[in-house]
Amino acid sequence: MSELIAPERTALVTQECQGAVVGPDAGLAALADEARREALPNIAALLPVARAAGVRVVHCLVNRRADGLGSNHNAKLFAVGRRGVAVTPGSRGAQLLPEFGPEPADLVLTRTHGLGPMGGTDLDAVLRNLGVRTIVAVGVSLNVAIPNLVMDAVNAAHEVVLPCDAVAGVPAEYDAAMIENTLSLLATVTTTRELLDIWKA
Numbered sequence: 001m002s003e004l005i006a007p008e009r010t011a012l013v014t015q016e017c018q019g020a021v022v023g024p025d026a027g028l029a030a031l032a033d034e035a036r037r038e039a040l041p042n043i044a045a046l047l048p049v050a051r052a053a054g055v056r057v058v059h060c061l062v063n064r065r066a067d068g069l070g071s072n073h074n075a076k077l078f079a080v081g082r083r084g085v086a087v088t089p090g091s092r093g094a095q096l097l098p099e100f101g102p103e104p105a106d107l108v109l110t111r112t113h114g115l116g117p118m119g120g121t122d123l124d125a126v127l128r129n130l131g132v133r134t135i136v137a138v139g140v141s142l143n144v145a146i147p148n149l150v151m152d153a154v155n156a157a158h159e160v161v162l163p164c165d166a167v168a169g170v171p172a173e174y175d176a177a178m179i180e181n182t183l184s185l186l187a188t189v190t191t192t193r194e195l196l197d198i199w200k201a
Contacts, residue, residue: 142169
């Protein structure tokens with residue numbers, strides 16, 4: 001594991017850790033509550049240790065124009081998002097949770113379409129330009145965006161590491177089934193504690 005997540009080849013990628021998704025006024029309250037139970041505290045613990053070790057940090061957020069132009073309208077999930085907290089550029093809902101930064105060296109990528117950051121941002125090209133081969137994926141949700149990120153990353157020839165206690169979806173029992181039956185076949189599943197121990201060393 002130490003070689004796989006060596007700082008010079010690794011990026012910690014946060015997925016939709018923003019006000020509209022996991023903040024106090026999140027549109028999907030059940031998801032936000034589940035994320036706050038374990039995943040968000042663990043992400044908060046990982047970020048400073050990763051930065052101190054030299055691991056790149058990339059935050060992937062979703063934005064939408066107020067009129068919805070250019071965004072998806074072809075699935076039920078997108079209609080749910082439109083009824084929630086605004087994610088217009090500059091709004092609270094579109095911003096990273098303040099406890100997560102961003103710090104000056106962090107990169108922030110936004111998307112206006114799609115189900116995950118690999119297809120909706122320059123994430124793949126940015127990571128390659130940084131010399132990154134391993135993505136440590138954290139955030140939400142295990143229902144849609146995290147599996148999408150993992151699959152897209154693997155298809156793009158990246159290694160993926162998934163700390164199972166720094167990702168969340170709903171209901172909690174679905175999370176365990178998704179990780180065990182699908183994501184464990186694609187990513188190296190680990191824990192926040194294991195990552196912290198390696199990066200601190």
